[in-house]
Amino acid sequence: xxxxxxxxxxxxxxxxxxxxxxxxxxxxxxxxxxxxxxxxxxxxxxxxxxxxxxxxxxxxxxxxxxxxxxxxxxxxxxxxxxxxxxxxxxxxxxxxxxxxxxxxxxxxxxxxxxxxxxxxxxxxxxxxxxxxxxxxxxxxxxxxxxxxxxxxxxxxxxxxxxxxxxxxxxxxxxxxxxxxxxxxxxxxxxxxxxxxxxxxxxxxxxxxxxxxxxxxxxxxxxxxxxxxxxxxxxxxxxxxxxxxxxxxxxxxxxxxxxxxxxxxxxxxxxxxxxxxxxxxxxxx
Numbered sequence: 001x002x003x004x005x006x007x008x009x010x011x012x013x014x015x016x017x018x019x020x021x022x023x024x025x026x027x028x029x030x031x032x033x034x035x036x037x038x039x040x041x042x043x044x045x046x047x048x049x050x051x052x053x054x055x056x057x058x059x060x061x062x063x064x065x066x067x068x069x070x071x072x073x074x075x076x077x078x079x080x081x082x083x084x085x086x087x088x089x090x091x092x093x094x095x096x097x098x099x100x101x102x103x104x105x106x107x108x109x110x111x112x113x114x115x116x117x118x119x120x121x122x123x124x125x126x127x128x129x130x131x132x133x134x135x136x137x138x139x140x141x142x143x144x145x146x147x148x149x150x151x152x153x154x155x156x157x158x159x160x161x162x163x164x165x166x167x168x169x170x171x172x173x174x175x176x177x178x179x180x181x182x183x184x185x186x187x188x189x190x191x192x193x194x195x196x197x198x199x200x201x202x203x204x205x206x207x208x209x210x211x212x213x214x215x216x217x218x219x220x221x222x223x224x225x226x227x228x229x230x231x232x233x234x235x236x237x238x239x240x241x242x243x244x245x246x247x248x249x250x251x252x253x254x255x256x257x258x259x260x261x262x263x264x265x266x267x268x269x270x271x272x273x274x275x276x277x278x279x280x281x282x283x284x
Contacts, residue, residue: 001043007262008138009038014158015143015150018221020282027146030096034145038138041089041106045113047082051075052117086110093145101144109137124188128166135162151219153212157205164201164242168249170194175250195250202242209238221281231281237274241267
């Protein structure tokens, strides 16, 4: 069920937080519902993925220790648990008003992840987009669950930021274990291609975030209702975090962006600084 991966679902709170509505009635409860629903849905899909890859995982140096591949979790129990978790995930949105939008987001996540498990994980570039779409759908789910408008800048930053994280993970895997060692699709990539993709996505994400942070219209973070200085200062930790992720992703002993967020204190401090500055700018 990958509990450590549930931290990704924290992206659900980004849109309501940036919109300054986290303190409004029912917003927190809607965010919690969306968060738990995504935890259940993603856990169910992780179980299906491990059922699909059971034989390959048993021949893998590290994945052989996964519960299903190691025989610690019977396949019948895993299959039933997956269906139960998916049912719970789709039932939870009915506890909030107008659940159709969140149900649609969850449905898109299941369909895209299902296609990834069955086929698309072995299709170069497309698999990057599919994995990145999981980050995007989580971010957008927060806005949909709370019925708030999201700006174009938000969509640009989230889309290319997610793509940056996925490319960084592939770059880290390629530099550490080589092509085809853990993922067949890695043999389709070269370090040069991944470096270019990482640079491209980072450039668009940083540019989009700067435009969003400095935009004083109703679609920007620096609107007339916010404290402009701390919001614009958030550009600093964002750029530093991206540079740090790029450096470590392409080093020979690099870590994936996901591991950096969970384990690296420098990245954690930068994320905390970003959150504090943004919170001051929007809520103080």
